[in-house]
Amino acid sequence: MGMVLGVLGSGSGSNMQAILDAIDAGTLAARISIVLSDNPEAFILERARQRGIQTAVIDCRGFKTRFPEVAQQETAMQLKAAGADLVCLAGFLRLVKRPLLDAFPERILNIHPSLLPAFPGLESWKQALAAGASEAGCTVHVVDDGMDTGPIIVQESVPVLAGDTAESLHVRIQALEHRLYPEAIRKFS
Ligand code: GRF
Numbered sequence: 001m002g003m004v005l006g007v008l009g010s011g012s013g014s015n016m017q018a019i020l021d022a023i024d025a026g027t028l029a030a031r032i033s034i035v036l037s038d039n040p041e042a043f044i045l046e047r048a049r050q051r052g053i054q055t056a057v058i059d060c061r062g063f064k065t066r067f068p069e070v071a072q073q074e075t076a077m078q079l080k081a082a083g084a085d086l087v088c089l090a091g092f093l094r095l096v097k098r099p100l101l102d103a104f105p106e107r108i109l110n111i112h113p114s115l116l117p118a119f120p121g122l123e124s125w126k127q128a129l130a131a132g133a134s135e136a137g138c139t140v141h142v143v144d145d146g147m148d149t150g151p152i153i154v155q156e157s158v159p160v161l162a163g164d165t166a167e168s169l170h171v172r173i174q175a176l177e178h179r180l181y182p183e184a185i186r187k188f189s
Helices: 014-024 043-050 069-081 124-130 166-188
Strands: 003-008 030-037 054-057 086-089 108-112 135-142 152-159
Touching (some): 003 014, 003 069, 014 030, 014 166, 043 054, 108 166, 124 135, 124 166
Parallel strands (some): 003 086, 030 054, 086 108
Antiparallel strands (some): 108 135
């Protein structure tokens, strides 16, 4: 019962794992019907396969960072075919634009490791540390056509502690992410 989720990720998939754990624990009424990655080596695909979840590799036609239109179209078709009604970006490293945005209007969520609108883009925890911020955090938002913009669903902070390294701060933020993403999906539904 509940929502049918499609997940897009490029990396380890720890956030997808947190979503699966919340589903298993009965705290999130949803199921993940498909996991797609632009990186055939990404561990998120392995995690999905181990759970018997359908997976697919997004063929970005050799582009290193762009998400070409044809690949977005194929992704949209696969998500629809899998019955997804909500798309969760979980460490997906390409900017989602049209036509994928139009296929799921206001139905694509993203998790970002900062207190947006502060520190959009890559490795935000390093940006926060370099800026001497006293707080960092995590945001789940609806995806629009900007980079890490769009209406915020949930946001929470963690302290930056004296002696923090990029790694120690990242660990603290990731623990928060894993709690916040399932919460945001529940709240959004
Ligand atoms: C997370 O830090 C997320 O906020 C960012 O990319 C990372 C993905 O980690 N957008 P994982 O693949 O979910 O482990």
